[in-house]
Amino acid sequence: MRFLTEDESERAMNLFEEASERHRISKSCLKNWVVDAFRERRALALTLNDTKTAVNRLHRIINILVGIVIIIIWLLILGIATTKFLLVISSQLLLVVFVFGNSCKNLFEAVIFVFVNHPFDVGDRCEIDGVQMVVEEMNILTTVFLRFDNQKIVYPNSLLGNKPIANYYRSPDMQEIVDFFVHIATPTEKITALKQRILSYVDNKKDLWYPSPRIAFREMCGLNSMKITIWATHKMNHHNMGERFVRRGQLLEEIGKSCRETDIEYRLYPLNINVKSLPPAAAPIISDRMPMSWNNQQRNA
Missing domain, CATH: 3.30.70.100 (Alpha-Beta Plaits)
Known part of the structure; x- marks a missing residue:
């Protein structure tokens, strides 16, 4: 309150664990707050870095596609490309689509998932197929997760687009x-x-x-x-x-x-146990031929 008003001081104290209850900020509370702030800033920096990398790769792909389209239009304007030439090019494109059609489909779905849906960022804790994982790295085609046992799992983004994803970081107070x-x-x-x-x-x-x-x-x-x-x-x-x-x-x-x-306990009701009559146990037969010392030991036992 030396530097802030009363309302601002209360809001500042609420940022630290148990500070409002103890009316002081301990060293451990301050350390935890600094560590949490560092983790949030680090996760934000990694998210921006991965997003920038993905955008740069997408920009290269678009540049290649635009370059191909410009070359075709340039050939048509100059009259170099004839109908026969375009027919040959189209047949080659059909072959390329047949070979790389599935890859292009996965690429398109991955781009939609990363840039349009964008269900998580780096550092978010998510639950996929009942397993909790933390987002470690995001790329255009794949996303790397870190499981609770520090095992890295790579998911294709085209596959993640068809899965329900629970994001704990974006959830409200639970x-x-x-x-x-x-x-x-x-x-x-x-x-x-x-x-x-x-x-x-x-x-x-x-x-x-x-x-x-x-x-x-x-x-x-x-x-x-x-x-x-x-x-x-x-x-x-x-x-x-x-x-x-x-x-x-x-x-x-x-x-x-x-x-x-408060003397509250959990106990079971007494159970009724019915014991039936059992046949008498057969007495051990002691032979007269056994040594006297062995018979004495049996009597003592």
Whole structure:
């Protein structure tokens, strides 16, 4: 507030994790903020570089096509190209289309995908065919992804144009769904106290969660347990998956702590076990011919 107004100071403090709660900016918060800013700027620089490279390659292809068209028009104007010559050229073009027709189709679809659809940029976390990957490099014909185990996967852009792509980076603030079970005989007072603890925990984490998460009974599992679901909304999307799991883990720890402090537990009903009469076990036969020491050992056992 020495340099900013009160509103500007609050907005500035909200940029740092847990700064508004602690009323100070720690060294770790500042380091995380700088690292995140560096990653965003680096991803933007890589996106611009890949886009520039793709545009330059597309410009070369267009120059070649325009050059061919200009040569044909120039030959027609000068009268050098006759009907017989054009017939020969057209037959050769048909041969080229037959050989490279599929490649030209893939090139056209890739150009439409990269420059028109453009569903992601370098650095975006995407989900394709149920697998989460980060965009590593974009070209005209292919896109390189980095999987969660750091394995690079190359997808043709013509194939990606026909696949549904989920982009976490371009998504708004996303929800976190947590399910847990309680015994059906748990008193209502304990469940109410558990809800209040969870609500107060989320409300106190203003820089991490939106206030007032939804908590409701989801369903009954048989006659011995109830399923409770929490819908909490992050103040971020799931692009940073590591931070998401850290926040989720802290929420789960708070739920477990609250259950222990309110004496809420999950247990099964006692089961009836019916034991039928079994035939008597056959007694071991001890021969008289066995040594006396062995018989004594059997009696002692």
